[in-house]
Amino acid sequence: MGRRARVLYRQAVRFALPGLLTLIVSVLGTAAAELPPRRVPFTFERAAPKDGLAAAGCPPGTLPDGNACVRLPGDDDGEGPGAPELPNAHRERGGRWAPYAQIPRRPERPLGYDLYTYPIPPGLPGGHHVVSGYDLDRPDAEQRRGRTLRAVGHGGVDLPQARGTPVKLVALEHQKGDGDILYTGPLFGTTVVTRHTLREAGQLRDYVVLYGHLDAVAPGLASGTAIKDGALVGFVGDTGSPELVHLHLETRRVREGVDIAARVARSGGAEVLADDATVVCDPRNVLPLR
16 A cells, blocks of 8 residues: 555545445545545645634534534434425534535436546546546535535535646536636636536537636636637646645526626625526536546
């Protein structure tokens, strides 16, 4: 077992997170491609926490995982008597159930994350890509949380890699023409947002892709310019996530009738995440197969 694999194993045991099974499978090189990744600690270029987050700073029933607080295995908050059966909802810290829209993985799309194409090479032992996957379609207790437990779970995939690794555009499944740059700037740290037109069910739909926590944006990118498959988007970093060097990759469908470019130009990059502008979706619905 190599040094990186031993570090991953020790940290997974220490934090006792549900991702331990996936981690062991990846280290042993077995059929991890058919298992959805669970939340495990990153070990790539950890920096000292800027906010001093420690176990005492997380709500009861959670442990710190980088810049987030993650529920302990067996925590049944939100799953006990009286919990509404809302697959697309989570319980906020104050106890209120917050429903939201999301598009889960389509049944015909493969389950294994390693079967898809990503903007960066694999960064996990055994050639695996994803350390934290899409979880908005899971019950509340299994979703990732921010340290206050107010944030909705993980709406994308986290891809660990070395700082400075080039991030290249991935054309989406059934994409028509090139993509275009919708936004560059602060969102998930330094972020590039691209827009893509896909043909789905006989009609054209717009999607946006977020490349987050970049160390820097590729030179020359500007809103409104076309970008081709394989073009440089930026470089892997940890902006907005100072302990964890990785790429956050998120895909969202633009709602019918919304001119997302006009909204971003008028009100800023946060419009990409507005509930009435886009709907988050499982990236496996639109990422191309390998």
